[in-house]
Each structure stands twice: as structure tokens, then as C-alpha cells.
Amino acid sequence: MATIEIDKVSKIYHGNVPAVSEVDIRIADGEFIVLVGPSGCGKSTLLRMVAGLETISSGTVRIGDRIVNDVEPADRDIAMVFQNYALYPHMTVRENLAYGLKNRRTPKPEIEARVAEAARMLELGPYLDRKPRALSGGQRQRVAMGRAIVRQPSAFLFDEPLSNLDAKLRVSMRGEIKRLQRRVGTTSLYVTHDQLEAMTLADRLVVLNGGRIEQIGRPLDVYHAPASTFVASFIGSPAMNLVQGELHGSKLAIGPALIDLGKAVPTQGAVTVGFRAEDLQAAAPGGTAAEGGSMPLRVDYVEELGSQRLVHGMVGDQAVTVALSSDATLRGEMPVTIPIGRLHFFDAESGRRLPWSSAEPHRTATAPDLLETAR
Amino acid sequence: MKRVQFSSPLLPYLFLAPQLAVIVIFFYWPSVRAIQSSFYLEDPFGFGSTFVGFDNYLGVLLSPEYLSIARFTAIFTATVTFFSLALGLLLAVKADAVIRGNAAYKTLLISVYAIAPPVAGLIGMMFFDQHIGPFVKIAAFLGWDMKVGLSYFDTAFAMIFVAVWKQIPYNFIFFLSGLQALPASVREAAAIDCRSGIKRFWTVIFPLLAPTAFFLLIINVTYALFDTFGVIDVMVKDKAANNPITLVYKVYMDGFRGNDIGGSSAQSVILMIVVFVLTVLQFRFIERRIHYT
Ligand SMILES: Nc1ncnc2c1ncn2[C@@H]1O[C@H](COP(=O)(O)OP(=O)(O)O)[C@@H](O)[C@H]1O
Ligand SMILES: [Mg+2]
Numbered sequence: 026m027a028t029i030e031i032d033k034v035s036k037i038y039h040g041n042v043p044a045v046s047e048v049d050i051r052i053a054d055g056e057f058i059v060l061v062g063p064s065g066c067g068k069s070t071l072l073r074m075v076a077g078l079e080t081i082s083s084g085t086v087r088i089g090d091r092i093v094n095d096v097e098p099a100d101r102d103i104a105m106v107f108q109n110y111a112l113y114p115h116m117t118v119r120e121n122l123a124y125g126l127k128n129r130r131t132p133k134p135e136i137e138a139r140v141a142e143a144a145r146m147l148e149l150g151p152y153l154d155r156k157p158r159a160l161s162g163g164q165r166q167r168v169a170m171g172r173a174i175v176r177q178p179s180a181f182l183f184d185e186p187l188s189n190l191d192a193k194l195r196v197s198m199r200g201e202i203k204r205l206q207r208r209v210g211t212t213s214l215y216v217t218h219d220q221l222e223a224m225t226l227a228d229r230l231v232v233l234n235g236g237r238i239e240q241i242g243r244p245l246d247v248y249h250a251p252a253s254t255f256v257a258s259f260i261g262s263p264a265m266n267l268v269q270g271e272l273h274g275s276k277l278a279i280g281p282a283l284i285d286l287g288k289a290v291p292t293q294g295a296v297t298v299g300f301r302a303e304d305l306q307a308a309a310p311g312g313t314a315a316e317g318g319s320m321p322l323r324v325d326y327v328e329e330l331g332s333q334r335l336v337h338g339m340v341g342d343q344a345v346t347v348a349l350s351s352d353a354t355l356r357g358e359m360p361v362t363i364p365i366g367r368l369h370f371f372d373a374e375s376g377r378r379l380p381w382s383s384a385e386p387h388r389t390a391t392a393p394d395l396l397e398t399a400r
Numbered sequence: 401m402k403r404v405q406f407s408s409p410l411l412p413y414l415f416l417a418p419q420l421a422v423i424v425i426f427f428y429w430p431s432v433r434a435i436q437s438s439f440y441l442e443d444p445f446g447f448g449s450t451f452v453g454f455d456n457y458l459g460v461l462l463s464p465e466y467l468s469i470a471r472f473t474a475i476f477t478a479t480v481t482f483f484s485l486a487l488g489l490l491l492a493v494k495a496d497a498v499i500r501g502n503a504a505y506k507t508l509l510i511s512v513y514a515i516a517p518p519v520a521g522l523i524g525m526m527f528f529d530q531h532i533g534p535f536v537k538i539a540a541f542l543g544w545d546m547k548v549g550l551s552y553f554d555t556a557f558a559m560i561f562v563a564v565w566k567q568i569p570y571n572f573i574f575f576l577s578g579l580q581a582l583p584a585s586v587r588e589a590a591a592i593d594c595r596s597g598i599k600r601f602w603t604v605i606f607p608l609l610a611p612t613a614f615f616l617l618i619i620n621v622t623y624a625l626f627d628t629f630g631v632i633d634v635m636v637k638d639k640a641a642n643n644p645i646t647l648v649y650k651v652y653m654d655g656f657r658g659n660d661i662g663g664s665s666a667q668s669v670i671l672m673i674v675v676f677v678l679t680v681l682q683f684r685f686i687e688r689r690i691h692y693t
Contacts, residue, residue, distance in 0.1 A: 078588050098588075099595035111585035115607040115691035124603070125593035156691070172589075 026054050027089035027102075027179035027212055029075065034084035036070050036236075044070045045236045047084070052214065057206055059215045061223035062233035063259070068216040069184055071233070075214060076182050077101050088179055099128075104173035108185040110165045112157040118144075118168050119153040125176050136175075143171040146205065163194045170202065174209060181206070183215040187222065199225060220260050224248065232256050250369075254376035257299045257369060263335060266305075268343040269373070270298040277318070277368075280341020284318025284365070291370045291381035299369035302335065302348040308360040319362045322347065324355060431672065438665035449662075456666035466650070466667075473625070473646040476560060480624040483564045485616060488571025489609075493601070495572070496579040524562035525634055535561075549637055556644040559635050563628045571616055578612035579605070610690045618682055625675065647671055 029052040036045040045067040052058050060068045073079040075086055077098035085092050093101050104125070112121050122143060126136045144150045147167040157165055166186065173181050186202070187195045203226055206213050217223050223230055224244045232239040232247065232255075240252035251257035257265040271278040272293050275286050279298060308319055320340045328335040329351070336347045336355065347361050370379040406412055438456050440449040460466050527535040528548045535558075539546040548558045582605065590604040606613075626648055636643040645653070647667065655664030 076588075076592065078591065097595060098592045101592075103592065105589065105592055107585045107589060109583065109585055111583065111589040113586060113590070113604055115610075128594040128596075128599065172593075 026210060028052060028054050028087075029180055029212060029214065030085075030087040031071070031075065032085045032087070034071065034074060034086060035082050036067070036074060036079065037082045043082075043236050045074070048233075048236075048238055050231055050238070050241065052212055055210045055212055057203070057213045057215065057226060057228045058231060059217060059223040059227035059229075060231045060233055061217055061220060061227075061259075062239075064218055066233045067236040068218070068233055070236075072105075072182050072184055072214060072216045075180075076103055076105050078105075102179040103182055104176045104178040104180075105182040105184065106169045106173050106186045108188050110157070110169040110189075112165060112168055112172075114157055117154050117156055118149060118160070118171075121157065121168055122171050122175050125172065139175045139177070143175045146174065146208075147171045147201075162190050163198065166190060166194075166198055167201075170205065174205065177209075177211075179212065181211050181213040181215075183213065185217055186215075187217070188219075195222075202226065221262065224260070230260075232259060234259075250378065251299070252378050254297055254299065254371045257371070261301060263302045263346050263348065265299045265301050265369070266345050267297055267299050267371075268340065268345065270296050272296055279320060280343060282318065282320035282340060284320075284363075284368075286365060286368075289382050291379040292372075295373040296379070297371040297373050297376065299371060300363050300367055302346045303333075304367035305345075305347040305361045305363050307347075307349055307353050308362045318365065318368075319360045320345070322359050322361045324357055324359065327355065434665045434668050434672075436665075437661055438669045440662050442661040452662065456662040457670070460663055460666050460670065469645060469647060469650050472556070472644045476556070476563075476628075476644070476646055477621060477624040479560050480563045480567070480628070481617065481620040483560070484567035484571055484620055484623075485613070487564065488568045488616075489575045489613075491568065491572050492575035492579055495576055524565040525631075527565075528558040528562065528635075549635060549643065552642055552644055555635055559628070559631060559644065562631050562635075563624065566631065567620060567623055571620065574612055574616055575609065578609045582608050607691060614682075614686055614690055617686070618679060621678060621682075622675070625671075647674075 031050040122140045277284045322338040324338040441452045442449045536546045594600045651667045654660045
């Protein structure tokens with residue numbers, strides 16, 4: 026077990042724009058950190074610099090109390106799980122699990138005990154004498170996990186380990202990874218482009234964009250208070266609605282709609298307004314918009330998800346998505362309301378979040394809390 | 401496997417016909433002829449032939465000269481195969497480390513080496529030229545008076561050297577492409593699991609390269625046995641008497657110089673059997689240990 030400190034780390038592939046720039050992350054002992062961002066944002070590069078598979082252009086990486094910039098991957102006391110599993114195809118599952126231990130001169134009985142323990146935890150017992158090619162994707166994935174676990178390293182590094190699995194297996198393996206990590210308590214750095222995977226696994230999320238950190242925080246904190254329009258549109262599904270608005274005094278104008286914010290106004294003039302599809306409600310027919318702001322929505326099309334329906338339409342000339350319960354009545358033109366407290370404001374130029382306090386504070390539950398209660 | 405439907409069942413055979421014809425005319429027909437004439441004593445001046453049963457074979461196998469040439473051939477083949485594979489692999493590993501991830505480098509190296517073997521052969525020969533050969537000069541400088549074509553050992557050395565030299569580029573290309581085709585993540589996983597690069601090579605990289613190595617082993621054995629004919633011919637310059645030669649060269653000497661068609665045919669049949677047995681053995685004992693991905 027160990028802490029990982031990533032201090033002002035940058036990576037510049039020769040002559041190109043930085044793939045990672047000035048990233049700072051402090052990972053506590055036993056913490057599960059997820060690096061999330063779109064493809065090409067530098068997640069793998071950062072992870073690989075921690076692993077020692079990529080040189081560090083500038084900055085320092087500490088694992089435990091040791092600076093590891095110039096330490097060989099094998100000496101960093103980390104284990105990595107790759108997207109394509111990277112199992113040794115010519116070795117049996119047992120040999121795959123034992124290989125790293127053998128090279129570290131672990132005594133034979135100890136190797137056998139650890140392999141047996143990992144095989145038990147991951148239910149790999151029946152496959153120990155098979156070669157990887159005789160395993161299914163999910164089984165290979167578990168062998169890759171097992172290879173990391175038997176080493177009992179200071180840290181686990183995962184690079185999109187679930188991307189090659191089908192949707193159903195991905196969900197169950199996601200749970201399994203979380204369960205195993207909780208059980209062995211090993212510090213973990215996990216890379217994914219899938220925001221749902223990031224939300225469900227992370228103790229803390231690190232949202233990367235173009236090699237820079239957009240936001241670090243607990244999943245629900247990031248969800249409820251995205252630090253920028255980028256994070257707002259990346260975290261959560263469907264993506265947060267982002268529309269151009271105009272603030273005059275305490276009034277917010279969004280296209281044809283006019284919403285009264287009360288006293289606390291974040292700024293004046295042009296602003297980007299964000300609100301989540303599930304925070305919008307269909308206004309009661311003929312009712313007034315007393316409980317919040319109301320906007321007229323011209324419905325374009327509807328996506329049925331079973332549990333809810335996603336209504337896509339326009340407010341003025343801006344696209345807005347509303348998540349309604351599946352029994353909600355739909356009309357071609359309908360008013361939708363938004364509680365004032367669920368509005369997010371972002372600088373129209375920079376996209377950074379504008380702090381403001383409304384009457385209603387956002388929810389404060391965090392992902393680990395929810396996980397505790399779920400178990 | 402993709403299945404193709406032909407409108408007529410004869411059509412595929414028609415497509416195969418030219419290839420089959422080539423194989424039959426240039427491979428099976430001569431083989432059959434060789435087997436046939438190995439049982440006859442042919443008149444050197446073309447006045448008929450007499451059936452002699454296994455006499456030609458006995459004559460060959462009981463000749464001490466033949467056995468000593470067979471011994472040299474075995475040593476020659478083993479040495480040439482070993483060194484050309486080992487050096488080709490060594491160079492490929494070194495080149496791979498340099499060009500990893502750099503496609504331009506790779507194309508350059510491979511295209512240069514692809515045109516090189518005949519040229520490399522020529523350069524190899526020139527190394528040992530009695531008058532201008534730099535290798536001969538260097539050897540002289542070190543006190544080794546090299547007499548290629550006159551001294552048995554010197555000729556054998558030069559033959560092996562040039563034969564290896566000629567074959568290295570070929571092995572290099574195959575090993576290099578084999579190395580480049582290995583999944584990067586498996587190598588990276590190994591880098592995390594094992595500190596020693598040499599140990600990593602023998603426990604992960606070489607086993608994954610084994611299919612390439614096995615293919616090259618068969619190619620190189622065949623090369624050393626047959627395709628070194630030109631090298632030997634230049635080195636011994638028809639004065640085979642005191643010089644090392646291989647079995648293939650002996651077939652040629654007896655058949656075309658000595659006009660002993662029967663004996664020469666018997667030798668080539670023996671060679672065919674040796675190659676066949678060798679190939680079967682390689683497949684049986686080595687191929688089974690190979691993991692194809
Ligand atoms: N070996 C490399 N050489 C040059 N550029 C690279 C290399 N690896 C990655 N990059 C670039 O660095 C950026 C980040 O890549 P990567 O870390 O793989 O992104 P992610 O894992 O987030 O999809 C990309 O723009 C990619 O093109
Ligand atoms: Mg990646």
C-alpha cells in the first residue's frame with residue numbers, strides 16, 4: 026500500500042503539443058482514483074508515466090516516499106491491467122499468475138499459496154492449466170486481475186480494462202473490480218473514457234481534457250457542481266443541457282423564457298446556463314411556474330428508455346433535453362419548469378463555473394456513502 | 401476459411417493447372433528420373449544402361465570419401481544454420497530496440513535489406529579474394545596465412561563465413577518483422593513483471609517469436625544444404641580434391657564432371673531422403689513446442 030503523488034507532471038512527445046500538462050494529483054493510501062476524459066485527452070499517457078512505461082518530460086511522480094521518475098517499471102512495485110489483457114499467450118493461467126512472483130525470487134510455496142488464493146477470489150480454479158486462448162474475454166480479464174493481485178503491489182494501475190468486454194459483462198466486472206479493490210485495499214489509478222464506469226468506481230474522479238485537469242472531486246460532487254462546461258457535458262447521461270442565457274438584474278432570459286432568480290445573481294450579461302434533463306419537469310397543464318422558472322419547449326422527438334422518456338426539443342433556437350417519467354403526457358409544445366436551485370452558471374467565455382448561492386443547496390451524498398448503503 | 405463457388409467443378413483445377421504443371425515438370429519428374437537412374441549403370445558415352453539394383457547405393461555408402469563429405473556437410477549445415485539464425489536474431493533485436501514505433505526507419509531498413517542478399521554474397525566473396533580481400537589481409541596481419549581454395553581449413557572457414565554472411569539479411573528481415581508484430585502490451589506487462597531484459601527475452605519474447613524461428617530453421621537448413629552451391633563452387637573452383645565440399649556439390653561433381661549418372665542419382669536420392677527425414681524430425685520434435693498465436 027502506498028500513496029501516489031503526481032506533481033506538475035507533463036509529457037511532450039517530441040515536437041508535438043503536450044499530451045499531458047502540469048498535472049497534480051495526490052492519491053491517498055487505499056484510494057480508488059479514476060482518470061476520465063474523452064479519447065486522446067492523455068489518460069493513458071499519464072497512467073503509463075506512473076507505470077514507468079513512458080518517460081516523464083517534467084515534474085515528479087512519487088510512489089510511497091520514493092521519487093520513481095528514473096525507476097524501472099519492474100522496480101516501482103506496481104501492477105498494471107491492460108485493455109487487451111496482455112496475457113502471456115504461451116503460458117498457462119497458472120504460469121501467467123506466477124511469472125511476476127517467480128522473477129522476484131518469491132519462495133515456491135508462497136507463490137503457490139498466492140496463486141491459489143487469487144484463483145479462489147477470482148474463481149479461476151478450473152482454468153489454471155489452460156492457455157489464455159482457451160478462455161473467454163471475461164475469464165481473460167479475471168486472469169489479468171489475478172496477475173495484478175498475486176503480486177500484492179503498492180498500487181494497481183488500470184488502463185481501460187473493461188473496454189473489450191460486452192455491455193453486460195462490463196457491468197458485472199465493474200462490480201467485481203470495486204469489490205476486490207475494497208477487499209485488498211490497494212491504492213488504484215484507473216483510466217476510462219466511460220463516465221458511468223468512472224462515476225460508479227471512483228472514490229474521486231479526475232476529469233481530464235486536452236492533457237489538463239478540469240476537475241478533481243468525489244463523483245457526486247463533480248456531478249452536482251461541475252467545474253466547467255466541459256465537465257458538465259461529459260459527466261452524466263444524458264449530458265447536461267447547456268444554453269446561452271442573459272442576466273439582467275435578477276432576471277435570467279433563455280430565448281423566449283424569463284426566469285426570476287431572486288436576490289443572489291452570479292453575474293450580469295451573457296452567461297452559459299446548465300441544467301440536467303432529470304431536473305426539468307413538465308409544468309402542470311394550465312398551472313403557473315411559481316416553483317421555479319418555466320420555459321416553453323417545442324418537442325422534436327422522444328426516446329423511450331422504459332423507466333423514463335427523453336424528450337428532445339427546442340427552447341427558442343437552443344436544443345434542450347428533458348427526462349420525464351414514462352407516463353408523462355406529451356404535447357407538441359409544452360412548458361417545462363426548472364427549480365432555481367438546480368441551475369448552473371458558467372462563464373460565457375471561459376466555460377468556468379460561476380459560484381452562486383440559491384435558496385436550495387445541492388445534494389451532498391457521495392458515491393462511497395451510497396455504496397456503503399447499497400451493500 | 402472463405403468458400404468460393406465456381407460455376408463449373410472443373411474450373412478450380414484449370415486455375416491450378418499451371419502451378420501443378422510446374423511442380424510436376426520441375427520437381428516430381430526429375431525426382432522420378434533420379435530414382436530410376438539410380439538403379440542403372442549408365443554408359444558414360446551414352447551407349448545404353450545396365451540394371452545394377454542397389455549397387456550404386458552401396459558404392460556411395462561404402463566410399464570413405466562420401467562419408468567424410470557427409471560429415472563435413474553435417475558440420476557445415478549445423479554451423480551455418482546456427483550462426484546465420486543467431487546473428488540475424490541478434491541484429492533484429494538491436495534494430496527493433498532502435499526503430500520501435502518509428503515506421504519510417506523500419507521501411508528503410510527492410511527495403512535496404514530486401515535488395516541486399518545477392519550483393520551481400522558478392523561482398524562476402526570479395527572478403528576472401530587472395531589478392532584484394534580485406535579479410536585475408538587482416539588474417540595475414542594477425543599471422544594467419546589464409547589460402548582459400550588451397551588449405552582445407554581455410555576454405556571451410558571462408559565457405560561458412562560467406563554462407564552465413566549471405567543468409568543473415570534474410571533472417572534479419574523475418575526476425576525483425578516477427579519482433580515488430582509482437583503485441584506491445586505483452587512486452588510492457590513483461591517489463592513490469594521482470595526486471596532483467598535478457599530473462600524477459602528468453603521467457604517471453606523468444607517463445608512468442610518461436611513460429612518465426614522454426615520457419616527460419618527449416619529454411620536455413622535447406623539453404624545450407626542446397627543453396628550454398630554457388631558459394632562452394634566459387635571457393636573450390638573445380639579443384640575439389642583437397643577442399644571441403646558438401647553432398648550437393650558432390651552430386652554435381654560426380655554427375656556432370658565424372659559422368660557417373662547412376663552414382664550421382666543414388667546420391668541425390670539419398671539427399672532427398674535425408675532432407676525428408678530432417679524435416680519430419682524438425683516438425684515432430686520442435687514444432688510441437690511452439691505456440692502459435
Ligand atoms: N507514442 C506517442 N507518440 C506521439 N504521440 C502520442 C504517443 N502516444 C500518445 N500520443 C498522443 O498523446 C495524446 C494522448 O494520448 P493517450 O494518452 O493515449 O490518450 P487517451 O488514453 O486519453 O485516449 C494523443 O493526442 C496521442 O495522439
Ligand atoms: Mg488510452
